[in-house]
Amino acid sequence: MNYQELAQKIKLWGQELGFQKVGITDVDLSQHEAQLQRWLDLGYHGNMDWMARHGMMRARPNELHPGTIRVISVRMDYLPPQAKFASDLDDRTQAYISRYALGRDYHKLIRNQLKKLGQKIEQEVGQFGYRPFVDSAPILERPLAQKAGLGWAGKHSLILDKEAGSWFFLGELLIDLPLPTDEPQINQCGKCTACMTSCPTGAIVEEGVVDARLCISYLTIEFDGIIPEELRSKMGNRIYGCDDCQLVCPWNREADISKEASFFRRDIFQNASLIQLFQWNEPEFLKNMEGSAIRRIGHIQWLRNIAVALGNAPYDAEILEVLQQRLGLSDNLDIHIQWALKQQQQKQQDIEANLARNAKLERLVRIIRKGLPRDA
Structure with missing residues (x-):
C-alpha cells in the first residue's frame, strides 16, 4: 500500500x-x-x-x-x-x-x-x-x-x-x-x-x-x-x-x-438581555437550548451565571425585582443572588448619593449667584 x-x-x-x-x-x-x-x-x-x-x-x-x-x-x-x-x-x-x-x-x-x-x-x-x-x-x-x-x-x-x-x-x-x-x-x-x-x-x-x-x-x-x-x-x-x-x-x-x-x-x-435570559424557567431553558452545548450545565447553573452578571450590570430596579423572584430555588443559587442584590443596592445608593451631591451643588450655585451683582 x-x-x-x-x-x-x-x-x-x-x-x-x-x-x-x-x-x-x-x-x-x-x-x-x-x-x-x-x-x-x-x-x-x-x-x-x-x-x-x-x-x-x-x-x-x-x-x-x-x-x-x-x-x-x-x-x-x-x-x-x-x-x-x-x-x-x-x-x-x-x-x-x-x-x-x-x-x-x-x-x-x-x-x-x-x-x-x-x-x-x-x-x-x-x-x-x-x-x-x-x-x-x-x-x-x-x-x-x-x-x-x-x-x-x-x-x-x-x-x-x-x-x-x-x-x-x-x-x-x-x-x-x-x-x-x-x-x-x-x-x-x-x-x-x-x-x-x-x-x-x-x-x-x-x-x-x-x-x-x-x-x-x-x-x-x-x-x-x-x-x-x-x-x-x-x-x-x-x-x-x-x-x-x-x-x-x-x-x-x-x-x-x-x-x-x-x-x-x-x-x-x-x-x-440578561433580564430576559434570567426569566426562563427550566422547561424554557431546555427547549431554547436544545442542541446547544450550553444545555449540559443545567438550569440552576445557568441562573447562577446570569445572577453574577446581573450583579455586575448597571443599576436597574427591574434587576432587583427579577433577582428576588428567583430566591429559594437552591442554596447555591441563593448565595449568588444575594451577592448580586447587594451589588445592585450599592449602585442604587451611589446613584442617590451622587444625585444628592449634585442637588446640593446646584443650591450652592443659586445662593452664590443671588449675592452677585447683576452684571457678574
Missing part, C-alpha cells in the same frame, strides 16, 4: 467533509507527561476529577485505543458571522456567550464527520482499526494537533495557526495504519503576552499554563459550585465561557468566518 498517497487522499477527504485542515502524527506524547503531572499536582484542574482519574492515559493514545499508532488530527473553524465581540462585552445589560457556543453543539457534528472519514478510509483499504474522539475521552488533543502540524501552542495554551488564529475546534481519529506524519509548525508568538495580560482573572499563570480555578470558562461551564466572591466582579457579563485571550491575539485578526451554518448565532441570542 502506498501510505504517502493514502495520506494525501485522507487530507482531501477531510476537506470535503468540512475540515479546514487535516494533519497526521504518531502517538508519542511522552515529553508532555511531566508537564501534565505538574499541572495536576498544582491542582490547576480544579474539580475536574476526571483529569486526574485517568492519569497519564491522556498522554498515551495507544492505551486509550489499543493498536493505535497514528492520530489524524482535524480542525473545523467556528467563528460565526457578525461575532459582535465589542457590543456584547461593552453593554453590561447583554449576555456574553463564548462565540463557540452561539450555535449548535459541535461534538456530535465533528464526531459524525470523523466517523465518515474513517468509513471513507475503510472503503479504500479494507477493514482497519479506528476510533473518533471530540472532547469525549482523556486525550491531549492540543499537543497532538501541534505535532500533526495544525498549529503551535500559544501562551494561552490554545492552538494557533497563522492563517486561522485560534477560532477552531479540534477532533481526532485514532487509527492503526502506519501513515507518514506531518511536521509541527514553528511557534510564532514571539515576545507577545497580550493573552496573558488581558485575562480578566489572571488565569494564565505562566506561558502555556492555565489555572482552571481562575478561568471564567471553567467557572461558568465546568464548575457547578459557589464562585469565589473575589472573582465575581471580574466576570462582567460573561455567562458562558470567555474569549478575552483570543480577542487580543494578533493572529486572530485575519481569521476566516466559518462556513458551517450550525455554528452561526442562534436567533434567540441576537439580543440576549
Whole structure:
C-alpha cells in the first residue's frame, strides 16, 4: 500500500467533509507527561476529577485505543458571522456567550464527520482499526494537533495557526495504519503576552499554563459550585465561557468566518438581555437550548451565571425585582443572588448619593449667584 498517497487522499477527504485542515502524527506524547503531572499536582484542574482519574492515559493514545499508532488530527473553524465581540462585552445589560457556543453543539457534528472519514478510509483499504474522539475521552488533543502540524501552542495554551488564529475546534481519529506524519509548525508568538495580560482573572499563570480555578470558562461551564466572591466582579457579563485571550491575539485578526451554518448565532441570542435570559424557567431553558452545548450545565447553573452578571450590570430596579423572584430555588443559587442584590443596592445608593451631591451643588450655585451683582 502506498501510505504517502493514502495520506494525501485522507487530507482531501477531510476537506470535503468540512475540515479546514487535516494533519497526521504518531502517538508519542511522552515529553508532555511531566508537564501534565505538574499541572495536576498544582491542582490547576480544579474539580475536574476526571483529569486526574485517568492519569497519564491522556498522554498515551495507544492505551486509550489499543493498536493505535497514528492520530489524524482535524480542525473545523467556528467563528460565526457578525461575532459582535465589542457590543456584547461593552453593554453590561447583554449576555456574553463564548462565540463557540452561539450555535449548535459541535461534538456530535465533528464526531459524525470523523466517523465518515474513517468509513471513507475503510472503503479504500479494507477493514482497519479506528476510533473518533471530540472532547469525549482523556486525550491531549492540543499537543497532538501541534505535532500533526495544525498549529503551535500559544501562551494561552490554545492552538494557533497563522492563517486561522485560534477560532477552531479540534477532533481526532485514532487509527492503526502506519501513515507518514506531518511536521509541527514553528511557534510564532514571539515576545507577545497580550493573552496573558488581558485575562480578566489572571488565569494564565505562566506561558502555556492555565489555572482552571481562575478561568471564567471553567467557572461558568465546568464548575457547578459557589464562585469565589473575589472573582465575581471580574466576570462582567460573561455567562458562558470567555474569549478575552483570543480577542487580543494578533493572529486572530485575519481569521476566516466559518462556513458551517450550525455554528452561526442562534436567533434567540441576537439580543440576549440578561433580564430576559434570567426569566426562563427550566422547561424554557431546555427547549431554547436544545442542541446547544450550553444545555449540559443545567438550569440552576445557568441562573447562577446570569445572577453574577446581573450583579455586575448597571443599576436597574427591574434587576432587583427579577433577582428576588428567583430566591429559594437552591442554596447555591441563593448565595449568588444575594451577592448580586447587594451589588445592585450599592449602585442604587451611589446613584442617590451622587444625585444628592449634585442637588446640593446646584443650591450652592443659586445662593452664590443671588449675592452677585447683576452684571457678574
